[in-house]
Amino acid sequence: MHRDPPADVTIINFSEPQSLDPAIISAQPDMRIVSGMFEGLTRSDPKTGSAVPGLADHWDISADGRIYTFHLRTNLVWSTGEPLRAADVVYSWIRTLDPDTASDYAGQLFYVKNAEAFNAGKLKDASQVGVRALDPFTVQVELNHPTVFFLELCAMPMASVVPRQAIEKLGDNWIKAKPLPVSGPYQLAFWRVNDKVRLQKNPRYWDAANTQSKIIDLLPIVSASSALNLYERGQVDIVWDKELVPTELLDVLLKRPDFHTFNYLGTYFIRFNVTRKPFDDVRVRKALAMAIDKKRIVERITHGGEIPTSHFVPDGTAHYTSPEGLGYNPELARKLLAEAGFPGGKNFPRMEYMFNAAAGGGKIHEKIAIELQQMWRDNLGVDIELRQLEMQVYLSEQDALHYDISRSSWIGDYNDANTFLAMFVTNDGNNRTGWSNSHYDDLVQQANETTDAARREKLFQDAETILVRDEVPILPLFFYSGINYFDTNKIQGIYNNVVDLHPLQCIRKVRNSKPEIRNSEQ
Amino acid sequence: MYFLRRLAYMIPLLLVISAITFWLVHLAPGNPFATERAPASPQIEHNLRAKYHADEPIWKQYVRYMGGLLHGDFGPSMKYRDHSVTDIIHQALPVSMLLGWLAFGFAMGVGLPVGFATAVRRGQWHDYLGSFLALLAVCIPGFVIAPLLVLGFAMKWKLLPVALWASPLHAVLPTIALGLYFAGKVARLFREGMLNTMQMEFVTAARAKGLGENTLLLRHAVRLAVLPVVSYAGPMLADLLTGSFVIEIIFQIPGLGVFFINSSLNNDYMLTVGLALLYAVLLIVLNLAVDFAYMILDPRVKYE
Numbered sequence: 170m171h172r173d174p175p176a177d178v179t180i181i182n183f184s185e186p187q188s189l190d191p192a193i194i195s196a197q198p199d200m201r202i203v204s205g206m207f208e209g210l211t212r213s214d215p216k217t218g219s220a221v222p223g224l225a226d227h228w229d230i231s232a233d234g235r236i237y238t239f240h241l242r243t244n245l246v247w248s249t250g251e252p253l254r255a256a257d258v259v260y261s262w263i264r265t266l267d268p269d270t271a272s273d274y275a276g277q278l279f280y281v282k283n284a285e286a287f288n289a290g291k292l293k294d295a296s297q298v299g300v301r302a303l304d305p306f307t308v309q310v311e312l313n314h315p316t317v318f319f320l321e322l323c324a325m326p327m328a329s330v331v332p333r334q335a336i337e338k339l340g341d342n343w344i345k346a347k348p349l350p351v352s353g354p355y356q357l358a359f360w361r362v363n364d365k366v367r368l369q370k371n372p373r374y375w376d377a378a379n380t381q382s383k384i385i386d387l388l389p390i391v392s393a394s395s396a397l398n399l400y401e402r403g404q405v406d407i408v409w410d411k412e413l414v415p416t417e418l419l420d421v422l423l424k425r426p427d428f429h430t431f432n433y434l435g436t437y438f439i440r441f442n443v444t445r446k447p448f449d450d451v452r453v454r455k456a457l458a459m460a461i462d463k464k465r466i467v468e469r470i471t472h473g474g475e476i477p478t479s480h481f482v483p484d485g486t487a488h489y490t491s492p493e494g495l496g497y498n499p500e501l502a503r504k505l506l507a508e509a510g511f512p513g514g515k516n517f518p519r520m521e522y523m524f525n526a527a528a529g530g531g532k533i534h535e536k537i538a539i540e541l542q543q544m545w546r547d548n549l550g551v552d553i554e555l556r557q558l559e560m561q562v563y564l565s566e567q568d569a570l571h572y573d574i575s576r577s578s579w580i581g582d583y584n585d586a587n588t589f590l591a592m593f594v595t596n597d598g599n600n601r602t603g604w605s606n607s608h609y610d611d612l613v614q615q616a617n618e619t620t621d622a623a624r625r626e627k628l629f630q631d632a633e634t635i636l637v638r639d640e641v642p643i644l645p646l647f648f649y650s651g652i653n654y655f656d657t658n659k660i661q662g663i664y665n666n667v668v669d670l671h672p673l674q675c676i677r678k679v680r681n682s683k684p685e686i687r688n689s690e691q
Numbered sequence: 692m693y694f695l696r697r698l699a700y701m702i703p704l705l706l707v708i709s710a711i712t713f714w715l716v717h718l719a720p721g722n723p724f725a726t727e728r729a730p731a732s733p734q735i736e737h738n739l740r741a742k743y744h745a746d747e748p749i750w751k752q753y754v755r756y757m758g759g760l761l762h763g764d765f766g767p768s769m770k771y772r773d774h775s776v777t778d779i780i781h782q783a784l785p786v787s788m789l790l791g792w793l794a795f796g797f798a799m800g801v802g803l804p805v806g807f808a809t810a811v812r813r814g815q816w817h818d819y820l821g822s823f824l825a826l827l828a829v830c831i832p833g834f835v836i837a838p839l840l841v842l843g844f845a846m847k848w849k850l851l852p853v854a855l856w857a858s859p860l861h862a863v864l865p866t867i868a869l870g871l872y873f874a875g876k877v878a879r880l881f882r883e884g885m886l887n888t889m890q891m892e893f894v895t896a897a898r899a900k901g902l903g904e905n906t907l908l909l910r911h912a913v914r915l916a917v918l919p920v921v922s923y924a925g926p927m928l929a930d931l932l933t934g935s936f937v938i939e940i941i942f943q944i945p946g947l948g949v950f951f952i953n954s955s956l957n958n959d960y961m962l963t964v965g966l967a968l969l970y971a972v973l974l975i976v977l978n979l980a981v982d983f984a985y986m987i988l989d990p991r992v993k994y995e
Contacts, residue, residue: 364945
């Protein structure tokens with residue numbers, strides 16, 4: 170048992186971190202911690218979540234949008250005192266791309282010239298990768314084609330700057346270096362497995378004057394009732410994961426002023442395996458899609474402020490408005506199904522809907538599955554069986570196309586339509602439907618090669634129309650709604666934004682607060 | 692000699708257990724490297740497999756694993772990538788052991804007196820009440836008891852902490868929640884043991900000789916009556932010391948119990964095998980201790 174001196178702010182952060190290595194992590198709870206420890210050329214604005222100057226204080230972009238020249242701040246040092254220079258940035262990016270690092274998120278740097286070839290081991294010479302230090306304070310990045318969201322990528326953990334001095338000495342154990350050099354606002358005070366991660370202010374951070382809290386504790390708690398109990402007893406200040414609200418109490422809790430819901434870039438949808446009969450027939454996919462009343466799902470099951478949708482890219486995505494997809498139309502659905510050779514659901518083969526057990530032990534996926542099953546039966550006369558799997562099994566089955574219909578979800582990595590639409594390009598690792606459409610591939614590629622914002626939006630809209638109206642390899646159900654809880658009179662500096670990013674250094678607890686000095690919600 | 696021989700048997704036994712678990716975890720469906728976000732190129736998963744030697748045949752992985760084990764290295768965790776299995780056990784086992792011993796103390800401290808009292812006052816109201824409570828403790832599972840305790844003592848009366856593992860007070864509710872079932876078990880076993888012993892001839896003989904009832908029960912009967920409890924105590928302690936998934940999740944205790952469940956859900960092969968071996972060693976050693984205790988308590992038992 171450890172009796173630690175009290176923290177300034179205590180946050181329940183959901184699952185135990187799988188890692189604190191920025192190149193390795195892929196789960197959101199891990200990113201929330203790591204973003205506080207390691208910073209990139211840009212960082213996230215606490216209010217909007219979009220990229221603002223970080224280690225680089227300004228940059229130039231070439232006219233064709235392919236060359237970014239970043240100018241580092243001249244006063245940068247590691248938390249251990251050594252100067253932090255352009256070479257450290259280059260080292261960090263190359264490390265993420267290095268095949269030996271085996272980073273899941275390395276793909277987010279493939280926009281950089283030769284990065285993909287280097288990651289695949291086809292190119293051995295790291296100096297051929299399009300990231301260079303022109304001088305100690307200048308980093309130049311060469312991209313394959315103009316990438317409008319590139320600055321957002323620079324703020325993500327896999328592009329943050331990590332300490333070469335520790336990594337070269339300790340290898341895979343570098344995160345346990347004592348002291349661990351960090352480039353961001355917080356140092357790692359300690360990390361006790363399944364107990365807590367304690368972060369302590371890094372006084373050498375370039376913006377340390379604006380770091381609001383000295384000590385922040387992040388607790389790995391996955392039980393919603395334990396999280397709520399700790400919060401109600403005042404043991405923790407902030408609970409920030411949707412899974413940490415007991416669903417049975419959702420209706421009551423959401424009426425309270427300290428429970429906040431917000432929309433973010435995440436879509437709950439269904440994948441059809443188009444390589445299996447009868448889902449190779451677009452009429453069948455359309456019929457199943459139009460037989461679902463999405464409004465009923467959000468009203469009867471999720472009721473946390475989720476928005477039912479017919480399109481895939483979430484509302485609120487920057488510089489983009491989605492086209493409408495297929496609506497609820499049981500009549501037309503029946504007609505299409507009959508045309509496909511299954512009038513009234515007759516002779517429809519035995520098909521399964523695959524879903525995973527929900528993380529916090531909730532039953533949300535199961536409830537939705539039952540509701541879908543019911544609607545398909547009522548509206549089409551089709552009997553779909555349900556198949557619940559453990560997470561790892563579900564993921565590998567989905568990846569191997571060992572399913573008929575699969576529950577799915579996608580959370581945007583950055584605020585741009587590309588993070589949603591690029592995944593359905595032919596053979597993309599996240600496609601997982603077997604669907605391939607060369608016109609769609611072309612549209613997405615063209616959109617990513619243009620710098621003209623209006624043309625880019627149009628190209629993406631055309632692509633999305635194919636996805637959700639013409640071909641329907643997926644069926645979007647609703648956009649996620651996030652929930653966090655904290656008392657706005659006591660905690661300030663958390664602003665709800667569409668990317669659900671809340672930089673730790675902005676969060677503070679107000680002592681002897683008067684009510685409503687400044688409402689920290691937007 | 693007997694005990695040395697038993698200890699020596701441990702080695703082939705553990706070899707068999709390790710081989711079977713190693714094979715079984717790889718047989719289970721799922722893949723430790725499957726993620727919600729597919730890596731950008733198949734090369735990344737390939738690199739990852741190479742890093743953990745998952746691309747080698749299973750027998751080769753097993754030999755590699757056993758080689759590491761000889762040096763006390765349980766291998767890497769595939770899910771918690773900054774930690775080795777040794778590291779996780781090193782951090783979490785002491786927590787589970789502390790809570791386990793506390794719960795063991797509670798189970799014995801409550802179970803034995805209740806068992807004794809219900810046996811001695813057989814057929815009286817003490818017996819009915821005690822036996823009923825013991826039965827209740829055995830029947831109600833931890834995931835019901837624990838939230839009820841939290842609701843009463845932590846949320847309503849605010850006497851004890853809700854969860855976390857930060858002070859002796861934090862240990863009170865988890866100890867009770869974890870130990871209650873075992874306390875009920877111990878009470879029932881001890882009551883049975885006492886009732887059996889009290890009908891034995893040597894007790895009647897001692898009573899006829901005019902031995903005081905208290906001396907008789909406490910000095911002579913208890914030694915034999917406690918034997919069923921002792922044989923149960925071995926596996927019980929192995930269970931308690933390695934942590935409980937339910938109790939650790941509800942009270943947010945950084946013990947080993949959650950890893951037993953999650954490692955297999957995550958297909959975290961090395962962690963699952965490491966924990967299975969740890970549990971096996973504990974079980975074997977504790978069963979040996981039980982035999983040893985038998986020898987001391989029951990003069991009729993001799994080991995050759």
